[in-house]
Amino acid sequence: MKAAVIVFPGSNCDRDMAVALRAAGADVTMVWHKDAALPAGVDLVAVPGGFSFGDYLRCGAIAAQSPISRAIVNHAGRGGYVLGVCNGFQVLTETRLLPGALIRNAGLRFVCRTVGLRVATTDSAFTAAYATGEVIRIPVAHHDGNYFADADTLARLEGDGRIAFTYKDNPNGAALDIAGVLSDNRRVLGMMPHPERAADPALGGSDGARLFAGLVGQFATT
Template sequence: MKTAVIVFPGSNCDRDMAVALEQVTGKAPAMVWHRESQLPDGVDFIALPGGFSYGDYLRSGAMAARSPILRAVSDAAARGVPVLGVCNGFQVLTEAQLLPGALMRNAGLNFVCRTVPLKVENSQSLFTAGYGAGEEIAIPVAHHDGNYFADAATLDRIEGEGRVAFRYADNVNGSARDIAGVLNDAGNVLGMMPHPERAIDRAHGGTDGLRLFEAALGVLA
């Protein structure tokens, strides 16, 4: 199992993500700098971490989405390699048009930083197969721009296709239809604002994030 974490200037959850991946796979991920144009050969799983890539200049995730490594990530995603974007990683995936919609400033304008209940909406995806359908899990959020937006037709489509992975049980940021996590049409790209890598150890206050990594990395299989 070969994993990679993409590191942008301003990423700040890259090490947490690396700890999560190593805990589950037993092997440290490759840390891939945004200026690289290639991923390690045979990479099985790619994570885009949280943070404030390029200082959120222009729009959150906008610059990172145009960095050289994103072309390689996009190619890998098209080949079916699982790609997980958390928080800023989710913003990057929408800006790169690997996921639909956009993440706007939180409706309440506050930076929201707390553990929130999430409803598992789709428990069939490769990322969420470790959860029960409709199960409520607790995962921390920490963001200013997590207000998910897409036009009504797009929202209807992704809901109809079962591509809403998670919803907020209590909408913390104004997201359309309480959406907290979205899958691409092939189901191998997941973007989510909550941080599963911050809920993998009892010392974190909960371990609900662990099952996402275990499912995605095939440990449960």
């Protein structure tokens, strides 16, 4: 599987993302945000965490206007896979690839700790390696992770099984305890928790490694 990890000014989880993807067997290329095109033959685009453009205006808003973001939207439009983590999730909502928005944590504090996540659906390449209802432990580290969408959108996400992960103990006020959502075609996932920070037992946990292994594994068998 060929993966591209996008690097914006202020990205800080890009190298961790690349390490986790390579450990799962992916062929990873780092792509600077000013590039207007993705490398040929890319299967997965990973938009990493961090503070792109210093979170100016709104988290992810400026990054969503970068030249590479148009290429990411086109890639998704062709049925390509996209994973956005933390700031990457914020970027994906700002490009409207995913519905809703991430607003300031209800408790106003930056929350940085490992949380329990419930796997809400296994019907996606990202979550197929888990069991439905399984609780995994993944770190969160964000100030604006409070998922918001209007009532109709939330009902649609729930009805279509597009909520990928929910918090066991909601750390930020997110609607319906949502930690991650899928696109309509289930090939774009945005999530606030950091699976790449739980991809090696030496770093305190490996529950996130299965997300990458499952994702890369799908390409090995098809």
